[in-house]
Amino acid sequence: MYGRAKSRSRTGFTLIELLVVIAIIAVLIALLLPAVQAAREAARRAQCTNNLKQIALSAMNYESSNGCMPGGSYSATANNPPGVYSTYPENFSCFVRMLPFMEQSAMANAVNFNWTSSGAPNLTIGGVRNSTLICPSDTTNETMQLPATRSSASGVSPGYSFNTDPTLFPSPAQSFSQAFTSYAGNAGTFSFGYSKLMDTSIISQYNGVIFNDGTVTISGISDGTSNTFMFGEHSKGQLVKNAPQYGLSDGCWNSGRYYDTLFGALYPINLLNGNSAAIKSYTYFYPSTAGSQHPGGANFAFCDGSVRFMKNSVDSWSFSTNTDSYGDSIPDNTTYVTVAASGSFSKSGYYLSHSSTNGSARLGVYQKLATRNGGEVISSDAY
Numbered sequence: 001m002y003g004r005a006k007s008r009s010r011t012g013f014t015l016i017e018l019l020v021v022i023a024i025i026a027v028l029i030a031l032l033l034p035a036v037q038a039a040r041e042a043a044r045r046a047q048c049t050n051n052l053k054q055i056a057l058s059a060m061n062y063e064s065s066n067g068c069m070p071g072g073s074y075s076a077t078a079n080n081p082p083g084v085y086s087t088y089p090e091n092f093s094c095f096v097r098m099l100p101f102m103e104q105s106a107m108a109n110a111v112n113f114n115w116t117s118s119g120a121p122n123l124t125i126g127g128v129r130n131s132t133l134i135c136p137s138d139t140t141n142e143t144m145q146l147p148a149t150r151s152s153a154s155g156v157s158p159g160y161s162f163n164t165d166p167t168l169f170p171s172p173a174q175s176f177s178q179a180f181t182s183y184a185g186n187a188g189t190f191s192f193g194y195s196k197l198m199d200t201s202i203i204s205q206y207n208g209v210i211f212n213d214g215t216v217t218i219s220g221i222s223d224g225t226s227n228t229f230m231f232g233e234h235s236k237g238q239l240v241k242n243a244p245q246y247g248l249s250d251g252c253w254n255s256g257r258y259y260d261t262l263f264g265a266l267y268p269i270n271l272l273n274g275n276s277a278a279i280k281s282y283t284y285f286y287p288s289t290a291g292s293q294h295p296g297g298a299n300f301a302f303c304d305g306s307v308r309f310m311k312n313s314v315d316s317w318s319f320s321t322n323t324d325s326y327g328d329s330i331p332d333n334t335t336y337v338t339v340a341a342s343g344s345f346s347k348s349g350y351y352l353s354h355s356s357t358n359g360s361a362r363l364g365v366y367q368k369l370a371t372r373n374g375g376e377v378i379s380s381d382a383y
Contacts, residue, residue: 041294043136044136045299047136048135048292048299051133051134052299052301055095056230056305056307059210062101067217068215069214069216070185070214072211072261073092073255073257073261074213091256092111092113092256093256093261094261095253096125102130107128107130117255118255125254126254127178130181130253134181135182135235138182138292141181141251143179144177144248145177146175146249178249179253180251181252181253182236183231184263184288185209186210187210187262188208188264188370188371189265189266189367189370190205190285191266191285207371208264209230209303210230210262212262221373223373226303227302227378228302228369228371228372229369229370231301232298232310233290233291233292233298233299233300234263234288234291238270238273238289238291239259259288264370265290265316265369265370266285267289268314269290270292272286272289294309311383315364315366316367365383
């Protein structure tokens with residue numbers, strides 16, 4: 001009698017089964033990865049919202065103590081120590097003035113207000129990074145080492161234009177550390193370079209909340225604090241991407257220059273993210289455009305302390321065939337204004353402005369939210 005052969009037990013997977021398992025795992029990972037990335041971006045956007053809320057509360061505390069909102073900068077005086085001030089007239093940014101209200105009293109005490117923001121004694125604070133001023137999604141926003149002087153060709157290398165004093169900048173230490181910001185104050189429907197020698201009638205056209213030599217009070221925001229921007233995102237990453245020769249040094253957190261810590265609503269949100277067909281020169285107004293690294297829009301803090309996400313699709317001025325002297329497209333309902341300026345704080349033709357042609361010019365919802373006292377009616381479902 002013959003015994004039955006014992007059956008052999010399987011000890012592993014076949015090649016086909018293994019490949020099927022790997023394929024299933026790959027599909028699951030492919031499905032899960034976008035969800036993980038979306039969750040991470042949602043967390044970064046939430047942190048950005050919190051940053052803007054803290055900045056807005058700091059500005060309101062500043063207003064309570066000083067009787068007005070912080071100015072975008074306060075112009076440099078003519079009696080600064082000679083030879084070491086920046087050629088730019090704008091002085092300390094609104095963020096420097098707000099330091100005591102941002103739990104940064106030690107840094108505020110280190111500021112030497114007898115010198116300009118770009119004066120050598122103030123370079124140390126310029127290199128201090130404040131996490132509240134950095135959007136987590138703005139990943140290009142890292143502290144950099146900048147040269148203290150530019151090359152002869154403007155914009156070829158980043159940095160300030162110092163007449164350096166050897167006693168303050170001993171050779172070869174002709175560089176300094178600089179930190180940046182992802183946020184900017186709302187200057188209104190436009191933002192432009194400033195000179196204390198500029199025509200005051202042009203300066204008076206600022207219709208935002210935070211601008212050069214500004215003294216806006218809460219009562220002066222007659223459009224309503226819940227309908228007026230105070231701060232918005234101003235992505236360092238967009239500045240670097242679109243104009244590396246300038247963007248490397250644009251966005252300095254302690255500088256009051258319009259392309260550093262101010263934004264205007266002249267151009268749509270995130271114009272610099274893929275809408276560069278109309279951009280020929282990055283030197284003047286485009287760098288003061290609001291934008292972010294968040295998909296679809298940017299965060300804005302309102303004067304009531306709330307923070308809202310504004311979509312790229314919000315109603316805004318459209319471009320026209322009109323151009324400025326640099327060949328860049330300018331929006332409808334605007335007029336290009338060249339401001340003549342002269343003196344030690346200015347360059348001929350450097351200071352430019354855009355302003356509405358008349359009080360009845362059509363404003364987009366975005367522009368309406370940027371004005372503090374335009375008297376516009378804005379529906380809550382329009383943004």
